[in-house]
Amino acid sequence: MVVQFKVFKKASPNGKLTLYMGRRDFVDHVTSVDPVDGVLVVDTDYLQGRRVFGQLVCSFRYGREDDEVMGLSFQKDLFLASEQIYPPKELEATRLQERLVKKLGANAYPFTFKMPPNAPPSVTIQPGPDDEGKPCGVEYYIKIFVGDSEEDRTHKRSTIVLNIRRIQFAPTKTGRQPxxxxxxxxxxxxxxxxxxxxxxxxxxxxxxxxxxxxxxxxxxxxxxxxxxxxxxxxxxxxxxxxxxxxxxxxxxxxxxxxxxxxxxxxxxxxxxxxxxxxxxxxxxxxxxxxxxxxxxxxxxxxxxxxxxxxxxxxxxxxxxxxxxxxxxxxxxxxxxxxxxxxxHPKPDLRRMMRADSQAQVEAFRSDSFGASLDIDAQDG
The missing domain is CATH 2.60.40.640 (Immunoglobulin-like)
Structure with missing residues (x-):
């Protein structure tokens, strides 16, 4: 029996970088936050000595794009983490990362970003029917690009941007009746x-x-x-x-x-x-x-x-x-x-971990990569 296990996939416009992630929701436990992890497949012949960097960004928009004139911006981008993914550094991979690397080959490299515990959860302010442009709110995204340093200007054709979410679940203990x-x-x-x-x-x-x-x-x-x-x-x-x-x-x-x-x-x-x-x-x-x-x-x-x-x-x-x-x-x-x-109610984490672990094992035992994994290519 083959168990379907969803993996999110997104490639750069030139197809030289491909990002794989097992999830896009990361839980804020109030005192700690789940690490943001994934696997990147690179075309080493294309890099020609250049490096690949990854960044975790929190974007806070507090005004409409239509009102931005004369260089005025109502958006602040906060870089929470920045790491070099290729050439790779020593990293303790998760079970999912190990399986993905085994399936994707020698040019697959795992990465992990640590999200600070006091960063805000993802929130979107609903725009009006006639509003255009990005809505106000807090959003997170992963940015992966090719360059010589972290400060290099990125090129769209060799850049991946994938939105993720920071979420919270209800506490297990309820308070007093109001x-x-x-x-x-x-x-x-x-x-x-x-x-x-x-x-x-x-x-x-x-x-x-x-x-x-x-x-x-x-x-x-x-x-x-x-x-x-x-x-x-x-x-x-x-x-x-x-x-x-x-x-x-x-x-x-x-x-x-x-x-x-x-x-x-x-x-x-x-x-x-x-x-x-x-x-x-x-x-x-x-x-x-x-x-x-x-x-x-x-x-x-x-x-x-x-x-x-x-x-x-x-x-x-x-x-x-x-x-x-x-x-x-x-x-x-x-x-x-x-x-x-x-x-939202907090899911049964132990049961989910057991189910996910079994699903991953069964999925990666399959000989056909495409048949065993449900690849969800999303642009958002």
């Missing part, structure tokens, strides 16, 4: 209005419904006429002080049980589903960094080991549920807000 109580008194009016809001849990996975429990106790002489509940996505651009903006990614408004008159109370249970399907045309919504051929979702909550160590080129994503009571034109509003975490 709960808050807001009390508001009114000038020249006795009593107070009390709003209690609870969530059923603190951690939610993408495309999972959020249940909001609301209790209103009206000890004032005001009347609650309407209740609105929404999910707010906050994006904090670290490069700017005060560079934070919010988007409403889900909301529900109801007058059921209203008005809540003085001396009465109301208990309600509302459900919200924050998803990209409801926000596909909304400009400014933060998405998980995505590759050209893959679908994406709303950006995951950013986890930081130490909030003070955040990278200035990053975008910090957070979520909260906001409940607002409308008391009429003269009464004003009462608002309560609860933060929560929205992420």
């Amino acid at each position: 709960c808050t109580i807001v009390r508001k008194d009114f000038m020249l009016s006795p009593g107070e209005l009390e709003l209690e809001v609870n969530l059923d849990k603190q951690l939610y996975y993408h495309n999972e419904k959020i249940t909001v429990y609301i209790i209103i106790r009206n000890h004032s002489n005001k009347t609650v006429k309407k209740v609105k509940t929404s999910v707010q996505q906050s994006t904090d651009i670290c490069l700017f002080s005060g560079g934070q903006f919010q988007c409403t990614v889900a909301s529900v408004e109801t007058q059921e049980g209203c008005p809540v008159n003085p001396g009465s109370s109301l208990q309600k249970e509302l459900q919200l589903l924050p998803s990209l399907d409801m926000n596909k045309d909304r400009r400014g919504v933060a998405l998980d960094g995505h590759l050209k051929t893959e679908n994406t979702n709303l950006a995951s909550t950013t986890l930081l080991a130490n909030p003070e160590d955040r990278d200035m080129f990053g975008m910090i994503i957070s979520y909260s549920v906001k409940v607002k009571l409308y008391l009429g034109a003269m009464g004003g509003e009462v608002t309560a807000e609860l933060p929560f975490v929205l992420m």
